[in-house]
Amino acid sequence: MTTTTTSTTSTPTTTIPTTPPTVKAPTVKTPTRKTSTVKAPAAKTADNPVLRVAPASPAAAAAYFGASLAFHADVSDVASALAAGGDPGFVVLDSRSTASWDQGHVPGAVHLPTALVPEQAEQLLDRSVPVVTYCWGPGCNGATRAALALAELGFQVKEMLGGFEYWVREGFEYETWEGRDQRAADPLTAPVDADDCGC
Secondary structure, eight states: OOOOOOOOOOOOOOOOOSSSOOOOOOOOOOOOOOOOOOOOOOOOOOTOOTTOOOOOOOHHHHHHOOOHHHEEEEEEHHHHHTTTSSSSSSSSEEOOOHHHHHHBBBOOOOEGGGGGGHHHHHSSSOTTSSSSESSSTTTTOHHHHHHHHHHHOOOOOEEETHHHHHHHHTTTTTTEEEEEEEEOTTTTSSOSOOOOOOO
């Protein structure tokens, strides 16, 4: 009896993936472009005497300067209104002493020293007409005190900046106890070859 031996050889099985492997592409770093914002150089406010205290807001500035014009008039504007002829719509008041008035004053002004305002203002002035006060000049606050006294009595009032000093220095005619006089305009206060300063 012949015995036949069958040899069974195992063949290794290879699994073929149905999905191809994912191949990662090499990461390429794109250089980032930095954008820089150009800023205006900050003012060195600590070293700047003008900007050490910051300017007021536009709204606050408008309120302040608007109020300043409501309280003040300058010599040039007063002279221009008086020279136009007719009723200027206001009266000029000299608030200095009698000796000062005699030395020189604005033609047509009313003389009423500050100390006498409470007693005599209602006799000399019309409450419905605005009053423009003046005294000697920027170094004197007599016109301010006269304006305060008039306002407390119910008068509308403005102060003439510069006072009698700048009235004379700007070349406007003034009146003394001897009559009228006039000086050449000071070139530091008014143009010498023009009637309008352009302010």
